[in-house]
Amino acid sequence: MGKVIAITNQKGGVGKTTTAVNLAASVAVAERKVLLVDFDPQSNSTSGVGVDKEVVENNIYRVLAGDVDIEHAIYDTSLDFLKIIPSSRELAGAEIELVSQIGREFFLKNALSKIKDEFDYVFIDCPPSLGLLTVNALCAADSVIIPIQCEYFALEGVSDLMRTIDLIKSSVNPSLEIEGVLLTMFDDRTNLSKQVVEEIKSFFKEKVFETIIPRNVRLGEAPSFGLPVLLYEVKSKGAQSYLKLAKELLEYEKKSVR
Numbered sequence: 001m002g003k004v005i006a007i008t009n010q011k012g013g014v015g016k017t018t019t020a021v022n023l024a025a026s027v028a029v030a031e032r033k034v035l036l037v038d039f040d041p042q043s044n045s046t047s048g049v050g051v052d053k054e055v056v057e058n059n060i061y062r063v064l065a066g067d068v069d070i071e072h073a074i075y076d077t078s079l080d081f082l083k084i085i086p087s088s089r090e091l092a093g094a095e096i097e098l099v100s101q102i103g104r105e106f107f108l109k110n111a112l113s114k115i116k117d118e119f120d121y122v123f124i125d126c127p128p129s130l131g132l133l134t135v136n137a138l139c140a141a142d143s144v145i146i147p148i149q150c151e152y153f154a155l156e157g158v159s160d161l162m163r164t165i166d167l168i169k170s171s172v173n174p175s176l177e178i179e180g181v182l183l184t185m186f187d188d189r190t191n192l193s194k195q196v197v198e199e200i201k202s203f204f205k206e207k208v209f210e211t212i213i214p215r216n217v218r219l220g221e222a223p224s225f226g227l228p229v230l231l232y233e234v235k236s237k238g239a240q241s242y243l244k245l246a247k248e249l250l251e252y253e254k255k256s257v258r
């Protein structure tokens with residue numbers, strides 16, 4: 001039974017895509033079967049694992065539009081255990097095209113239901129909005145990871161996100177859980193970063209992942225080579241922190257099975 005985890009925060013630039021790519025890769029090297037679904041029209045997860053959206057024939061937009069079966073939109077990456085469903089610019093249009101359709105919240109869930117059990121984990125990289133795409137991701141998900149940047153206004157917009165999650169829980173997806181809040185781009189040289197960590201921990205308590213992702217240039221460089229950071233420079237702090245996060249996630253899993 002595959003577990004579906006949406007990586008979401010309607011703010012842009014907080015580390016959703018970086019987390020989606022690198023957590024997915026880190027879980028994959030632990031030999032769990034992982035599917036990364038790029039659900040952002042900007043397609044940065046797609047290019048981040050070395051897939052050229054202009055070259056692949058199929059993508060998540062074509063799946064939602066009913067043009068292609070989801071099985072045919074799954075592509076290989078440089079890691080054996082990591083597959084991807086690419087995105088494309090047209091996905092932005094789906095937000096509008098789906099609005100008038102019956103069951104508009106469930107398109108992604110229905111599509112994923114056909115294949116999710118072939119994987120141990122499915123990670124969905126969400127777009128920076130709380131629109132219908134994100135709602136589809138939250139309906140399809142078992143849990144959410146919320147990346148929060150250690151910066152000014154870190155908590156800005158978080159209450160809107162929490163309200164959306166509560167709304168989804170009280171209507172279409174009662175079992176949706178918060179997997180964890182992930183602090184990203186931490187800079188240990190600044191007091192601000194430390195203050196933000198304290199602020200987030202007092203707000204989210206035990207929901208905050210122990211692993212904190214540091215600001216690390218390798219994390220910024222790796223996507224331009226189409227590689228998860230662990231294939232680019234495994235010794236970097238960035239690679240090591242996402243490997244640690246994967247371990248933490250898999251550890252939770254063991255506990256909840258018991």
Ligand code: ADP
Pocket residue numbers: 011012013014015016017018019044128184185186213214215216217219220221223238
């Ligand atoms: P989002 O998907 O939330 O918009 P991204 O993951 O694309 O955010 O990150 C925004 C930018 O910050 C990207 O250029 C990315 O490479 C960079 N970035 C993300 N996390 C880190 C980090 N921990 N250290 C350094 N750069 C980072």
Ligand code: MG
Pocket residue numbers: 016017018040044126
């Ligand atoms: Mg992104």
